[in-house]
Structures are given as structure tokens and as C-alpha cells.
Amino acid sequence: MQAFATGSMALNRAEAAELATRAASGDTTAFEALYSANVGRIYALCLRMTSNVAEAEELTQEAFIRAWQKLDTFRGTANFSTWMHRVAANVVLSRRRKYARERERTVHQEDLSYHASVGDRTNRSATVDLDEAIAKLPERAREVFVLYDIEGYQHQEIADLMGIAPGTCKAQLHRARQLLQEALNHDA
């Protein structure tokens, strides 16, 4: 998975590792610093994977709570943000598998709160159109697209996370890109 530059709260690898060590020994202040540095990316992942603000907020919280519980498994060999991202992706996918049946009943309902959230961003332009188009993708295609094209995961990683074959992952990505292209062409 590729690493992206983080925002103003960015921590270097050594700082993050030190904070993680302190947090693992029970220091909530250190964990809050890790939260501040990572919440933007984790929330973006959750929001794009779910296209639902309330669900994304809840999943973000769950991801950080899960990370807190698993801090003793973080060895510092990877970037904390990469490890945290993987924890969040697992939380999102396992939660969504659990509630898959319920979601099928509402999958075609547009979540206006998501679009309101996206629309509030100052840089409203093509990126917002793309985010809106991503939100309208079928669920599995959207998840694969977000993980592969936005977050930089590889097909095998996504297949492992989602419990699907790599070939299925590639097919979903192909479908997502086609649908996005159609949507953007339609809007143009």
C-alpha cells in the first residue's frame, strides 16, 4: 500500500512509533495525538467506503477503539498510519459484511447527508463531482475502487481483506471505472 502525505498534524515515523509505545502502555494523551494525526485519512476512507456520514463517523470511532485494543500488536516495523489504515479497512469491511443484508434493502437510496458533507468542502469542483460519482457506485465496486485507486492497495491485499478472489477484485474495479467514466461523461 502506498503512503500518502498527511496534513498539518503529520508525524514522522519515529514520533508516531514513540506515541504508539506510550499509548500501548495506557497513555491516552499519546493516543489522542495519534488520533489527531490520522483522523482525516481514516474518516475519508470510511466516508468513501460507506457514502454515509453517520456510518462513517461511527466506523471511524470504532476503528480507533479497535486500534487502541490492538496497540500491543503494532511492532513499529510499519508506519503507524499504514497500520491504522489497515485496522480501519478491516473494521469497515467486517461491519459491512455483517450488515450486508440490511443494506441491500436500502442500497438505492441516496444519502443526502453525504453529498451535503462533500459539498461543504471549500474546494468544490471536479473532485466533488468525482466523490459524488464514487458514492453512487454499487457497494462492492465502490469499496474496491476506493481501496485500489484512492488508497493504493494491491488486488491481492483487497482480495484478502474482502474475502474474495483477486479476479473478482479486478472485475469490480473494471466495473467501477466504467461506471465512473459514464457518470462523469453524462455530467459533462
Place this chain on the structure above:
Amino acid sequence: MTHDELNDEIKNRLDELPREIQPERNLWSDIETAIADSKIMRPDFKSERVTPPAGKATVIERAAVNWQRVGVIAAAAMLLVAFSSGITAYLVRVPAVPADGIVEPQRTEFETVAWEGFLAAERSYQSVTDELLAELDAQREELLPETVEIVEENLRLIDDAITRAREALELDPANTRLVNKLTGMYRTKVEFLEGMSRL
């Protein structure tokens, strides 16, 4: 279409897509409360048990006998928590604010009654926990310092979480989420103390 063949337009837009989106509300406070709960540890009394000289009980064995009293008090505390849960259920039935935003006058009265009920339950709860803590304090000298340290740290964590939730609830007494959270914290405290009594 492969990754390399990704449509240029989409690719360009992807490059401009923000990697970070800040949530519109503060998510940290709930996380902080949850992790405070999860930090609760269980002292491992059994691992500290040693073989006593003939005819003499170990510190831990003496403590175990004395802590039977704790079980009785914890059971009483459980009843109070059940009562608190009743208050929660009562608050859950608070009628929602109508779509037109006009709040019915009786809602304020309802809230007042519910809040007073909650305070009564809380007072009873605190009375029991005070007694329970006094019992623990009486045993303090007979417990291993490491055990005392763990117990005190756990109680401090629980009390901190209760204090924060209590302050928030005071500002928003009809917030059922907070009531549930607070009730859960009280329950955690009782379960912790109950766990001590079983050791």
C-alpha cells in the same frame, strides 16, 4: 481496462482528490470514553498466591475471606444499576421534538421528573459504592501493593469516565445516549467490584 489504462480524466481527478476529510463533529470524546473503559484490568490474584507456613493463611487467602462481604454489597449495587436502567428506559420514552420544532410544555416537566429520578438512583448507588469502597479500604493493608495499585487505577479510570459523562448529562439531561453511557459506566464499576469479590 487496466490500472495503466485508467481514463485520464478520472486519473487527473483522482490526483486532486483530498486524501483527508475532517469529520464535522468531534469524534474523540466518545473514543476517549470507550478506551477508558477498555483500560480496566483484572488483577491476577491467583498468580500471587504462595504456600503459607503451616497453620497460617496467606495475605491473599485472608483477603478472600474478608472480601465475601464485598459480594453482598456488590449484589445490592447491581439492584441499583437495574433501577438506573429503568430510568434509562423511562428517558428513552421521552417524546421526540415535533417536526415543526415546537416543544410541548409537558416535555420539560417530564425531563425534570426523569432527571430527579436519575439523581435519586445515583444517590443510592453512591451510598452503596461508598460503603463498598470503605470495605476495600479496610482491607488495604492486607493486600499486596501491586493489587492495591491495580484496583485503584481501575477505579480512577472508571470514576474519571463517570465524571465526564455526568457533567455532559447535566447539561443535556434528556440525552438518552449519555444516560446509557453513564449507566454502562456504573455497571462497569459494579462488575469490576463484583469481579473482585469472586477472586
